[in-house]
Amino acid sequence: MLTIDNVSLKGINRPRLSNVGLSLDSGKLIGLIGPNGAGKSSLLKAIAGVEAASGKLLWNRQSLSAMNDNERANTLSYMAQDDTPQWDLTIEDIIDIGLLKKRLSRSERQRRVETTSETLNLSEFTGHSIQRLSRGELQRVLLARALVSEPELLLCDEPTNALDIYHQLNVLQLLKKQSEQGRLVMMAIHDIPQAAEYCDELVLLDKGRLVCHGQPFEVLTKENLAATFGIHADWICNKRGVAWQPRPL
Template identity: 85%
Template sequence: MLTIENGSLKGVTRPRLNNITLSIDSGKLVGLIGPNGAGKSSLLKAIAGIEPASGRFSWNQQLLSAMKDTERANTLSYMAQDDIPQWDMTMADIIDIGLLKRRISRSERQRRIDNVCATLNLSEFNGHSIQRLSRGELQRVLLARALVAEPELLLCDEPTNALDIYHQLNVLQLLKKQSEQGRLVIMAIHDIPQAAEYCDELILLDKGELVCHGQPFEVLTKANLAETFGVHADWICNKRGVAWQPRPL
């Protein structure tokens, strides 16, 4: 279980996070939603320990900030938004970075890299320089780097960004499967219908404040969407999926 108590992060004109308090059980895919500047990336960075946030961030009642490097690496992985490496490395070398703090054999390391590449349709790029990859291909490599550690807590900042619709769905299904295996997966996502369809829970943020946390139908109310996004939305739900028709207020 992830527990956040009074999580706050300073900003220039207002707090990027303001006294966020919530608890999330393992075994769930949780979507972070909200307008631009709502605090989605800031919350992920605060949980991962990348930003110096105040408050308590605990995993199974243990402070994440108190964990040793190896224990922390065994617990969580973080995929940043638009984390484009500026150096020339092979795809496998980039993915292997996700295992730097892992004490595993060379054969186990290679097995994990091969498995995650196959899962994300990356095997054909084995040995390729990342400079030769498209933005969408690189996005999948960065997700593979986070997944290869097989963490208990997986934090992803817009993992479907720059992906075509096929690979968007493939990634969402993969993250859903990760949660079904007992992991907690938290992702920032802009596509509201995809969030409604795939996520077990949603966290709605606005201006660094927690607006609502619950199941999609509890969070995506017309009142919440009007207040945070400034839109009126009509929902379409059937056996083939979820869609919406938003209109500016």
């Protein structure tokens, strides 16, 4: 379980996070939604320890800030938004970075890298420099780097960004499967229908504050969408999936 207790993060003109409090159970895919500047990325950075926030962040009642580097690496992985490695490395090298803090044999490291690469349809790029990849291909490599350590807590900032629709769905299904294996997966996502279809719970943020947390149907009300996004939306839900028809107020 992840406990977020009164977490705040300073900003230039206003707090990026303001007294956010949540309790999130393992075994769930959690979608962070909200307009630009809502605090989605800031919350993920605070949990990952990339930025120091006030308040308490507990993983199974243990303070994340009190963990040493090895403990943190064995607990969580963080995929940043639009990360662009500057090194001229192969995709295998980049994925293997996710195992730096793991005490594994060379054969086990290789097995994990190969398996994770196959899972994200990256095998065709074996041996390729990351400098030769498109943004969408690099996005999948960075997700593989976060997944390869098999973390208990997986934090992904817009993991479907720059991906075509096939790979978007593949990634969402993969993250869903990760949660079904008992992990807590949190992702910032802008596609509201995809968030509604794949996530067990949604966290709606606006201007650094928590607006609502619950199942998609509890969060994506016309009132919440109007207040945070400034839109009116009609929902279409059937066995084939979820869609919506948004329009400005």
